[in-house]
Amino acid sequence: MFAALRRWRRRRTADRMQVSPERWQQVEASLPFLDYLPPDERPRLRRLALEFLADKQIHGAEGLVLGDDILLSIALQACLPVLHIGLDAYADWVGIVVYPGDFVIPRSFADDDGVVHEYDDEVLGEAWEGGPVLLSWFEPGDALEGVNVVIHEFAHKLDMGNGEVDGYPVLPAHMPAAEWAGAFKPAYEDLCARVDRDEDTGFDPYATENPGEFFAVMSEAFFETPGLLKTGYPAVYDQLARYYGQDPAARARTAQEAHTEDAKLSL
Structure with missing residues (x-):
């Protein structure tokens, strides 16, 4: 009530x-x-x-x-x-x-x-x-x-929905937790290894602090640089697309294709 x-x-x-x-x-x-x-x-x-x-x-x-x-x-x-x-x-x-x-x-x-x-x-x-x-x-x-x-901190608030900042927000019924873990755990470990090798990954290295920060940084990337995330960690992108109910990479790709076509026509 x-x-x-x-x-x-x-x-x-x-x-x-x-x-x-x-x-x-x-x-x-x-x-x-x-x-x-x-x-x-x-x-x-x-x-x-x-x-x-x-x-x-x-x-x-x-x-x-x-x-x-x-x-x-x-x-x-x-x-x-x-x-x-x-x-x-x-x-x-x-x-x-x-x-x-x-x-x-x-x-x-x-x-x-x-x-x-x-x-x-x-x-x-x-x-x-x-x-x-x-x-x-x-x-x-x-x-x-x-x-x-803003997106980073509010992603933490979503993560807290189950009481812990652990990279596992409350998932809707249609999203199995095992699939979420199967996407996020290896991606987190991979990014940690790449940052340890001083690679330029394109992602904020702060994501390697812990799984909670990884979820928050990947959420930033999902909305701000969706093409980078989909290319770098496609399984993570797919899970976030299902969780957030959005597909920003598709719109970003369409915009890029339109820009390329306009550039061709101007030549």
Whole structure:
């Protein structure tokens, strides 16, 4: 009952929000990977983004003022992975904190002798189980190439759906867990070996930290550089396509073919 009430409230609030087509286009122009969406899914993503904003509490940190463009950009990116999964996948928390660039989180750990070591960890983002998502914000021209902090951290939130950040989100009934593991485990081990050999893989080496980071980085690649992922780890791409219910590589390939044809005609 409470889940249904929450859905009703966020839809009702979203109904009252008004964003001009010009503003949508302006924000989306800074997110070129949205071009991999079929055109008829763009309105659906926009609507989901409004419901997301109606459901979450987003605050700027360290003096960062969150204008409408920043809020819409974060919402669009956060909702892209759940476009066919649904916002209920993000239902157990409400807070998002946005920093102006990378930020520091104090850490501590105890070694084998029981000695506690404290240090400052400089990060781009972090997702806390049952708690907020922490994000760094960069203006479009300053963003790190090939890195999508929002998709990365929200992939972690999906991963937490089963209580652990282990690279195994809650899978729909039509996806056997054995097939997921059969695709992800060897790909993770292969990437770790290639990074150890100092190969340039095209993927963020941070993916080799653990299987949870591998899932998050591969999710970034799925939406941002789908052709690279499909070529490098096709079994992982196929599993993510089934999980997210999207096929961005197909749209990317069509766009590339159209670009090549236009180039031929201009000769």
